[in-house]
Amino acid sequence: MNTLRMPTADGVVEDYTLTGTPVATAPVPPARSRTAYAAAHVVADPLAPNAPGAPARLDWDATLAFRHHLWDQGLGVADAMDTAQRGMGLDWAATAELIRRSGAEAAARGAALACGVGTDQLDPSHASLESVITAYGEQLDVVQGAGAAPVLMASRALAAVASGPDDYAKVYGHLLRRAGRPVILHWLGTAFDPALNGYWGYADPAEAIEPVAALIAEHAEGVEGVKVSLLDASLEIRLRRLLPEGVRLYTGDDFNYPELVLGDEHGHSHALLGIFAAIAPAAARALAALDEGDTARYRALLGPTVPLARHLFAAPTFYYKTGIAFLAWLNGHQKGFHMVGGLHGARDLPHLAQAVRLADAAGVLGDPELAVARMRSLLRVSGVDQ
Helix, strand or coil, X not given: CCEEEEECCCCCEEEXXXXXXXXXXXXXXXXXXXXXXXXXXXXXXXXXXXXXXXXXXXXXXXXXXXXXXXXXXXXXXXXCCHHHCECCCECHHXXXXXXXXXXXXXXXXXXXXXXXXXXXXXXXXXXXXXXXXXXXXXXXXXXXXXXXXXXXXXXXXXXXXXXXXXXXXXXXXXXXXXXXXXXXEEEECCCCCHHHCCHHHCCCHHHHHHHHHHHHHHCHHXXXXXXXXXXXXXXXXXXXXXXXXXXXXXXXXXXXXHHHHHCECCECCEEEECHHHHCHHHHHHHHHHHHCCCHHHHHHHHCCHHHHHHHHCCCCHHHHHHHHHHHHHHCCCCCCXXXXXXXXXXXXXXXXXXXXXXXXXXXXXXCHHHHHHHHXXXXXXXXXXX
């Protein structure tokens, strides 16, 4: 029987029997009415040193196989983004290799790939506007050389050295003129990275909506879209309605994605989401239902995933990566529950146990027997008798 003895948030150990019906995982084509990317994590090599501060050592076979799993589900892959642990264990040398390898895999199958362009090779405490531009340019060259769509990620170094909105306009204006193809901008909120406080030169993100829209309008031909990860649906909708025609809003809101992607009479968001990596089969089939105008099925598939997403992305939100890797392990996409930088220890056992319950309810444990066997092994080694 698929029953586990698992701790609750208050420390009580209770029996839980999996009862969810897994969503089908057969390959599906990409959605027609929405563009959707899943932000993929990297799989650490469990036999190599991956301690905090050490160079990242990856299991390349498993890392790339996971990207093929997402492509099989009709989703684009957003790689070398924050889900891949940029700035939290994945160093630039490993990131550059990841971009090149993912680019080759995407080209071989004609699949959609977007990759993060950042400045994480810089020490923010010793950065300048010129060094930020140079660092962005170095990474932009790597991403474009790999044939991927560039995502200009928010920069800790830029947040540290910018004196106001004009500095952001200078840096982004230079990069948008330099890029060889339209890019996706990325607005990452402080829930994901506290070092980005005051980004765009405004303490309150609400004050930055119009200036960001104006920047995009000024460079509209060079902006394919903007990913917004503020976890505030009202701010995202406000920006979405100000964007020039042809510029997409990609939601990065892992709390409110079903309604934002569904949209309203004024428009809708597309998707570039970390949670889509954990719920790929459900997300793919929900988008297919939306293509057919079947909003009831769309809601039925995505609705049960929201409690899981809100749990995985609960504060401290920047540790959501641990839950993404944990579910990938339960679903057989990697041999061990290990992460670069040692971040598999960033969430406690009650948190992981609740993730199992919610993933079961959402139907995203593809092989319940495997998930139970793996969770049981974790519980036993953690001191919970089964």
